[in-house]
Amino acid sequence: MLAAVALVVLLTADASGAVVVLNRRQSPAAGAPRMLRRSGSAPTSSVPTTVPLAPGQALVSGTVASLSAAGATGPVLATPMLVTVPVRGQGSAYIYNATVGNQSGETIYWYGGQPLSILGNGGLVPGRVNVTIDPSGSTWYLDGAERRWVSGSYEIATPVAVGTSGLASAEPSVDFSAGPDTVMVTSGGATLHRPPMALHLIGPGAVQAQGSLTVRTRQGTSAARSIDLTGGQYVLDLTPEPGGRLSLSATLQGQLQTVPPTQP
DSSP states (O other), rough: OOOOOOOEEEEEETTTTTTEEEEEOOOOOOOEEEOOOOSSOOOOOOOOSSOOOOOEEEEEEEEEEEEEEEEEOOOOEEEEEEESSSSSSSSSEEEEEEETTTEEEEEEEOOOOOOEEEEESEEOOOOEEEEETTEEEEEOOTTTOOEEEOSSSEEOOSSSEETTTEEOOOEEEEEEOOOOTTTEEEEEEEEEEESSOOEEEEEEEEEEEEEEEEEEEETEEEEEEEEEEEEEEEEEEEEEEEEEEEEEEEEEEEEEEEEEEEOO
């Protein structure tokens, strides 16, 4: 009895895209299967490793020795705080719409003779403000706009004058409560210094930084020892690190100038 022999052809694809033809009448021991190559190249897939940047956009990372940002919006500056002016007695601060005792709508005046020491359970909302940052911390420049107080209770441990409608009495210290309309206005270059802390700052404004930096733009990636955003949008994240270093991760949009590292 003759057995019917059926020829079965199986097609499989190997990893390179070739087609393998297996004849079941041929055992694996008889040799490797014949290979039939498809015409054309094998299909490939690619995954972008970086997100394309927009025109005028730059990503900056690295460590900074100093950085300044104009018009930055950042965190609430919590108490305790110490407000100072460069020249003693040539500066001032007015706190408007404060409640002192049972009297609301009071004005508290500081004449800049001693640093303005403020304790309490709240803080100052600086709004848009100029700030400089280095490993010692951040310095906030308060002149030029009203700075709003977080609602809460505060103590000024510095001689001030308190009153309304131009009538004020000198006080060695004063407690006051701040509401939604309580603000502070300073003059004479008043600043507030904070110890090192993580900061998230957004602008528009100018940004300058010096350090060991890597800058990525649409044109490529390069090293820089300083950057200067003359004006535009920015998002800055600064983080203190051990050894007094300050790491920076920034997204900048605008006219950016860079200075390459000094050649050895």
